[in-house]
Amino acid sequence: MVRKEEREAKLPPKSNFSEWYHELLKSAEIVDVRYPVKGMSVWYPFGFALRSHVYQIIKELLDVDHYETQFPLLIPETEFMKEAEHIKGFEDEVYWVTHGGRDPLDIKLALRPTSETAIYPMLRLWIRSHADLPLRIYQIVNTFRYETKHTRPLIRLREITSFKEAHTAHATWEEAAMQVEIAVQRYIEFYRRLAIPCLVSKRPSWDKFPGADYSIALDVIMPDGRTLQVGTAHLLGTNFAKTYEITYEDEHGEQRYVNQTCYGISERCIAALIAVHGDDKGLVLPWRVAPVQVVIVPIIFGEREPIIEVCRSIASTLAGRNIRVRLDDGDERPGAKFYKWEMRGVPVRIEIGPRDIKNNAVTIVRRDGVRKTLPMDERLVDAILAEAEELQSVLYNRAKEFMDSKIKLVSSLDEARSQVQSGVARVPWCGSVECGHALEDQVGANLLGEPRGDEIPPMRCLICGKESTGSTYMARQY
Ligand code: A5A
Ligand code: ZN
Secondary structure (H helix, E strand, O other): OOOHHHHOOOOOOOOOHHHHHHHHHHHOOOEEOOOOOOOOOEEOHHHHHHHHHHHHHHHHHHHOOOEEOOOOOEEEHHHHOOOHHHHHHHHHHOOEEEEEOOEEEEEEEEEOOOOHHHHHHHHHHHOOEHHHOOEEEEEEEEEEOOOOOOOEOOOEOOEEEEEEEEEEEEOOHHHHHHHHHHHHHHHHHHHHHOOOOOEEEEOOHHHOOOOOOEEEEEEEEOOOOOEEEEEEEEEEEOHHHHHHOOEEEOOOOOEEEOEEEEEEEOOHHHHHHHHHHOEOOEEEOOHHHOOOOEEEEEOOOOOOHHHHHHHHHHHHHHHHOOOOEEEOOOOOOHHHHHHHHHHEEOOEEEEEOHHHHHHOEEEEEEOOOOEEEEEOOOOHHHHHHHHHHHHHHHHHHHHHHHHHHOEEEOOOHHHHHHHOOOOEEEEEOOOOHHHHHHHHHHHOOEEEEEEOOOOOOOEEOOOOOOEEOOEEEEEOEO
16 A cells, blocks of 8 residues: 555664654654754744643643742843852853843843752742741743754754753752652653653762752663763752852741752653654654544545545544544545654554445554554544553563663673663772773763662772772763
């Protein structure tokens, strides 16, 4: 049915990841990179719908005990320049607004690269007593970072359009540390709902968030074996509280500094979604976030109208159950329609032709290639929802298998060097900063940090030879 020239998609094979990724962003209408400012691109309506469904999941997970809010984009230089470590980390990445019309501004205004220095002066006013704690807020806004490394759509942007940042304040350091843990768990759950498994590790001290005590990061292994940091949670302790004088009165009437955390996810989560699940035919989307969940393609032989009639009726049944369904009754041949909707990652395609109608059945093709015949009666919707569930676990298991196959415990520098060419090396490491830097130098990859949870059997640090159960992930990072 599918003609040869249709099957030979313009999309390069996924094994050629970089070209595949860029072509797919265009063919599937995710973002248009032709906007004439480097590092800034435009969401196509289809991509924007995908983004909205993905962000709905984050909102759902946070709305349980966070309040959504919104702070201004511009930060006065005087506030921005208060926290020394934070400045050091971001100074070179800030865009400045220096003029209003023709008048130079008295105080320059920074376009937020992240919003600590916008939010914390206000927290000082909002937090009075222990009764105000814990305080948990988040916003989904754009942020600007003048990145000097090679920019990449959805991955390294100069305008991050979908920056979800949460900020919390607590009475004690321990409570704040607990919140970081909760944040990491929520993020793991968020990615789980996208059927994406992640590596979780504590970043080495030299790679933590500027102004934090420590940072925990989630990384996804991309098809080419490099890792993408797709979320971070930071324990800020009292570092910012001291700078911005954010205090609360405790039960005994004493003024104490609050302990803070912050955690963020950007549209890198969309990049990961595309990269992890996509295939040679295009996007592959989990049901929950697919802008179109079901496409119905009529297979016309003989009379057109009776077939379209059946398709319409099924479409309206599905829509009645809140399924995002599209009836593609355009003039193209079915093969061209298959190609188009596969490119857009539609989880379930329904084909209805004269034979199906006669058999009172429909043919469905899941985006992972599974083809089935389902009854064309009141059982249909539930049967489709069951297929959606199954697709979800197929996607997760496939991704998990891939991830596991890309991680290897190594026992020599040579082995580490060769492993990071195509994946992640788990490297025995004593934990010292000197050995960490030496590893990065000698392996030619970044140290992601200590994996959480399981220990390795005692091995020798690849640099100093000291026996240790500690290790670190190492990878080439995006
Ligand atoms: N305020 C805290 C949450 C913060 O800014 N943390 S962060 O700097 O680590 O950024 C959060 C996440 O945003 C990172 O883990 C990374 O996944 C993503 N991110 C950072 N810079 C980015 C960029 N230039 N383009 C796209 N995503 C970026
Ligand atoms: Zn060592």
